[in-house]
């Protein structure tokens with residue numbers, strides 16, 4: 191029993207075992223060695239979690255609404271293209287397919303892998319995007335890509351190391367990996383504690399900071415080329431931004447000391463563009 195318990199609290203990032211460091215009312219574990227944070231309770235398998243309800247309820251009610259998704263997709267693509275010129279792009283966890291649609295419209299060859307049957311069907315039937323249904327770790331190795339994108343995926347997967355290993359082996363030498371995840375080192379996460387919307391303990395197993403995600407990427411054979419954070423309002427269309435301004439803008443501006451929507455560390459969402467490092471790999 192004791193051994194099981196020690197195994198249970200082994201840090202996935204630095205390997206430290208046996209430390210008890212519950213955080214955020216016991217919802218999370220926080221490694222006292224490296225600061226990595228993860229959800230204490232074991233989640234159900236992804237097949238059970240990401241059913242139609244996931245995309246229809248619990249804050250995802252607008253998941254398939256075109257306007258906000260297209261706005262978000264356009265911003266993500268602009269960010270990606272500011273660093274990378276993709277030839278063959280693969281998106282892990284492409285949900286309803288709006289980012290793929292934006293990529294296609296920009297003339298890129300792009301396809302997706304999505305675990306949710308409902309979301310991948312929407313992407314195929316309504317947006318006519320090439321999307322395979324299933325696990326990225328199973329399907330991606332049968333494909334090849336010079337750019338892999340995963341927006342709000344890594345915090346959901348059962349094993350982030352296995353996910354990054356798959357990305358590494360699927361990419362061509364020197365290929366690019368673009369990630370976006372909630373930032374638990376954000377001003378809002380610190381301010382709101384268990385009320386922080388990025389926490390979502392039912393769905394989010396892993397919580398990254400600029401430091402811990404960079405460390406995990408290095409361990410997985412990637413060089414970080416670009417890293418910043420954006421505040422949630424970055425993805426809101428101007429009308430929504432105005433509606434929420436009083437709630438968040440004032441607190442975020444006070445925390446970051448600036449009205450900018452990007453910040454090196456304090457924004458709600460952490461963005462990283464990394465490159466497959468072939469020097470350290472055999």
Ligand SMILES: [Zn+2]
Pocket residue numbers: 201202203204205206221222223224225226
């Ligand atoms: Zn650790």
